[in-house]
Amino acid sequence: MAKGLSVSAKTLNLEINAQFGSLLLHLQARIPAQGVTAIFGPSGSGKSTLLRLIAGFTRPESGLIQLGETTWTDTQNDIHLAPHLRACGYIFQDGRLFSHLTVDQNLAFARARACADRPGPDEAALVTSLGLANLLQRRTETLSGGEIQRVALARALISNPHILLLDEPLSALDADSKAEILPYLTETLRHCDIPAIFVSHSVDEVAYLSDNTLLLNNGRKQAFGPTANILQSLDLDGIADDRDAGAMVVAQITGHDARLCLTHVAVADQTLTLPAIPDLPVSDRIRLRIRARDVAIATHRPEGLSIRNILPVRLEAIEQDLETSSAELLLSLGETRLRARLTRAAVEALKLEIGQDVFALIKSVSFDSRITAS
Amino acid sequence: MAKGLSVSAKTLNLEINAQFGSLLLHLQARIPAQGVTAIFGPSGSGKSTLLRLIAGFTRPESGLIQLGETTWTDTQNDIHLAPHLRACGYIFQDGRLFSHLTVDQNLAFARARACADRPGPDEAALVTSLGLANLLQRRTETLSGGEIQRVALARALISNPHILLLDEPLSALDADSKAEILPYLTETLRHCDIPAIFVSHSVDEVAYLSDNTLLLNNGRKQAFGPTANILQSLDLDGIADDRDAGAMVVAQITGHDARLCLTHVAVADQTLTLPAIPDLPVSDRIRLRIRARDVAIATHRPEGLSIRNILPVRLEAIEQDLETSSAELLLSLGETRLRARLTRAAVEALKLEIGQDVFALIKSVSFDSRITAS
Amino acid sequence: MIDPGPLWLTLKLASLVTMILLVVGTPLAWWLAMTQSRIKPVIEALTALPLVLPPTVLGFYLLLVMSPNSPLGALWVTMTGTTLTFSFTGLVIASVFYSLPFMVQPLQTTFQSIGKAPLEAAASLRASPFDTFMTVVIPLSRRGFLTAGVLSFAHTIGEFGVVLMVGGNIPDQTRVISIAIYEHVETLNYAQAHILSAGLIAFSFAVLVAVYSINGKGSVRVG
Amino acid sequence: MIDPGPLWLTLKLASLVTMILLVVGTPLAWWLAMTQSRIKPVIEALTALPLVLPPTVLGFYLLLVMSPNSPLGALWVTMTGTTLTFSFTGLVIASVFYSLPFMVQPLQTTFQSIGKAPLEAAASLRASPFDTFMTVVIPLSRRGFLTAGVLSFAHTIGEFGVVLMVGGNIPDQTRVISIAIYEHVETLNYAQAHILSAGLIAFSFAVLVAVYSINGKGSVRVG
Amino acid sequence: RAASPQSVTVAVATNFSDTLNALDLAFQRETGHSITAVSGSTGQLYAQIVNGAPFDILLAADQLRPSRLATTQFAVGESQFTYASGALALWSTRLEITPSRGRDQLASGAFSTLAIANPALAPYGLAALETLDNLNLTEALEGSIVRGENIGQTYLLVSTGNADLGLIALSQLVREDRPTQNSGWRIPATLHSPIHQDAILLRHGAENEAAQAFLTFLNGETARGIIVTHGYTVTQP
């Protein structure tokens, strides 16, 4: 936490106008060069292209790219800082390990050129955490898809860049590896104070890792802001898995239950219970994601139910999709908004109406969580 | 349905013993050469290596690979059929489009060499469904990661192979594209009667596409059988996302509700309601996946709840994980088994005990579905 | 003023040799690029050997081998009624032999750099090895073929020791332009030599620029 | 019986020329592989041109350029007090010029086949272009360097027209082995010629087999 | 005049090929036959002849190789004769060589390079070496000598200014189209053994009427006149 505040609040300033074949990449954004920013958008929307522009591998027809005080690209003044001077780590969608080097030598390559202006990640820990210990002597041609991605990740982190660009770095990993690597990655980036820009198709990953999210569509910025706000917005439809749509909620820790491994938090005067987040002190503020599909509605407070989180809410809006079976409800709990996805049949059977006071049932096991930097 | 039954029930017979560096791939399996077989396992477990052996790109030290009556590899008799004679389509983890050809020409390459012994997929439909119409004239170097995967998929399907091997073909796709492509892929494979072996890290994809699943771990067969059985097994822990664990259930269609876009099905004398599967006639049998996390428990039948699927079940087992907050319940509904994941706190509060009759609450929107071939 | 014979003969020789080398050298280079055979280094060394001997000396040995006194040359005479030496055919054979390294070595390098990935992709689409070679390997090796072709062609044009020995400098039959220029220099007709050289250089330069310009087109590469 | 002088001189010349060509040709090939410049085809054509002229004729023109009567030759004489022709230095310069295409062309092909991907990866790890070139491009181009090196070296050994012209055939200074063999052939000492040739071939063959064997090691490629 | 004009293929040492061109015109005028000239170094021509080259006549640059051929099946032994004898000249484009001072200029050593033809390959080179021996200059000039492969290259070395001095063939100096920039010194024939160039009829041309005719012509007055104007001497038969 404290670390998150320590650096000067640099920004990565982007003003880009570039044509690549049929794609017109046209956007402006001021991305905080701190924490993780996710770039999220459908296939072909220009995510990789944007990263390549930032890294300096391609030049925009017109545009400005600045990190803090340093200008990287400025077409008006014909400035284009060479890629290797940008200290811009990059994890490529296709791995790009050096095929003439072993895994070990790939890491050594990065080590020899790492930024020495501040401490980098602990390499031994990196090798262990990414499960590379047995691969070190291997030629890169013999690695599996997932192994390639893990080595690429290690290599980029060892280089200790001033900013790290990650292009779907975990797409070839199984859920279990991801579950191991994600927390480690978050921790390392935070610890070494490396801001990152992260392209992913997984809302889970975005929610877990990122502080801010840039929504890209067809080369244009569709939305940009704190991940909480973005994920809440309805625009996710058509980009994210429907299953993943939902609301981000800020909560404050009120207590821990060590025996049952639970943490209690307060959301707008109500209490929610979630799987323990042991390391966080009481009164810390955290962010929760509540998926619409994990929220059920009851017209009166139910008894004898395994669902423990029951919040009194007001029904603010009902969106029925007549083409499908589902309806989406917008719920308010004080200032906080929640979403619920029901069948239209249920809306009809329960005779739900706007303005009605109902209960939102939230299965406690369905939380994602991430500590906010603020 | 009828189509699924039309072909002779060939099998792909595998007996493999091969060392690749530190990986010892050692397994026997008789994979039905019909429908989709998923290979599921952690990164580095030998999935790609196995596909490469089947395609004939590498040879095992000792082993036998037969498709139906045809022997592809038989080390004892020193048989090794050349890869191009196996009519074995392959979608590579890294795309491998021909860089000297445009997208169009890549497809034409496959078309010119396609198996003509039976009708192949409709190419126009393929191009539309995979969203390739605008890419046809493009050089492959300019494609995005997701675009490469879609072209590779189209190319492999156009070649109309006798068996199709897919190595994480959808990993670079966003959820929306996946949601469009998966049903189309299923339908095409079924329609053209192309058996497929499918490597994926996503339980969703496996559940959606596959009839059988081969669980691979460290080069060895950990389990093999109908996907329903495999996904049900607890062994999934550590491979699949916890969120995805659950039960597979066979159900029979009892009716459709066109207005509310629902389909009613019978499971062990009980009725469940799910989003409409319009094309299926009443009395067809289908398969459902019910995730443990989507199942809640009530001690008595609740009223006024948006959850419409409420099944009376018997509590068969409770597995408490004292390291975490969660408990997993095994429930029986006649012959059918369900799983529920609760907090230990809920188990305690509801005083749940083995043998108790309770109600399983299943949110209707949480079904995955696939028609079984039988 | 200038006899077009040698120029014409040279072009004919160089084109023919390059074409034959393409046909002969390509499979050899492919085999070398793909084989795991133990004798590969030996064959590789053999293909480079013609370079090591001075052209005149190589020509001398070719003359010995191809002469009607030798079994090979005698066989040729029996079969065709003419001698191999001092004929255009003999020139072609000698030049093919001498220029072989320039075709094989760059091609082998290129083939090796392609790697197995495209070959496997093609096999998965039911392309036979020959089909794959024609439709995948060759187009992907465009630049390598260009280099090999240019080196072979230019070298055959400029080559002259072997040709002089085996061909015998017979007008309209084996008197190529390099020999013509050489002779002008030797007989102190420098003006003639300058004219022929300038013509040869200008012509070659124009051809090369054209070839390289066409090759440059459409080969933009995006990371 | 056999004078070791010419052999020694030949090896010295060929090694030196190959080394100089590595230093000179590598950046040139790299520039050609990377540049988007309009004049690229012209430069490419220029690097191939020395091949087109017969060696003796090229030697003739080099004689003109390097003569003390020419500005360049005069400058050299002023600077060093000796003429460029008839010196080992002159031989080296002439051979470098003549063998340039054999170095540049294969290297350029190899460099182009590497593509941009590894370069970008290296830049993202803060490797400067020069650093990248030394630590990524060169190792990835191993096979190309081998081909270029072998062609240049072997060609310099076998080359002889240029050397003969520019060198003046001075024992121990410019009398290389190819000239020695040539003399034996000319003076009908065929037995001597055979011995020298056999020796040269055996030696070259051994070196080449060794080089290719070493290169084959450890380059197993898995799809 | 012969009934049907024929062609005769003459393998000629490079140093004589210019002269042969001049002879060709006269030969044609006189007999109606024509010449196809194949020039090369004598050693190369020899190797080609013994390997079946279709040459009718060899005009060598020396006597050695025709004599060798005469004893083999490749030539008609009794046909060998000397068609021309060469003479040496000291020449330079950098210094002014005069007939009177030539000997001193050579002896002074006031130059850095002296070009001669390769004595191993060219009779002119051998003669040049003998000349230096007879002038007792071999040792003194040892370090200054450079060798051209043949007499043509030796001329080249001098004419391009790369060599300060050269002992070249007199025939190269007297060509009408090439006015000598400076005068030269004709080396007295006493300073070296004669440079006889021999002709011989080859087996391939034994039945060729034109070949016989050319040999006859070469020995005749017209030809001798032309040969002499090109800087050679001829011995009376």
Ligand SMILES: Nc1ncnc2c1ncn2[C@@H]1O[C@H](COP(=O)(O)OP(=O)(O)OP(=O)(O)O)[C@@H](O)[C@H]1O
């Ligand atoms: N040089 C180019 N010429 C033509 N089209 C290009 C070029 N570069 C990129 N494109 C196109 O621009 C679009 C964006 O590409 P980009 O790789 O940035 O997509 P992406 O958002 O990373 O997609 P994915 O998630 O599939 O990787 C694609 O349609 C791509 O084909």
Ligand SMILES: Nc1ncnc2c1ncn2[C@@H]1O[C@H](COP(=O)(O)OP(=O)(O)OP(=O)(O)O)[C@@H](O)[C@H]1O
């Ligand atoms: N030729 C080889 N030499 C050494 N190790 C090899 C070789 N081929 C494969 N391996 C190793 O075997 C293991 C299995 O590789 P494989 O590519 O089959 O994994 P995978 O199951 O496809 O993993 P992923 O999901 O990451 O793609 C890996 O650890 C890989 O490094």
Ligand SMILES: [Mg+2]
């Ligand atoms: Mg991308």
Ligand SMILES: [Mg+2]
């Ligand atoms: Mg794999």
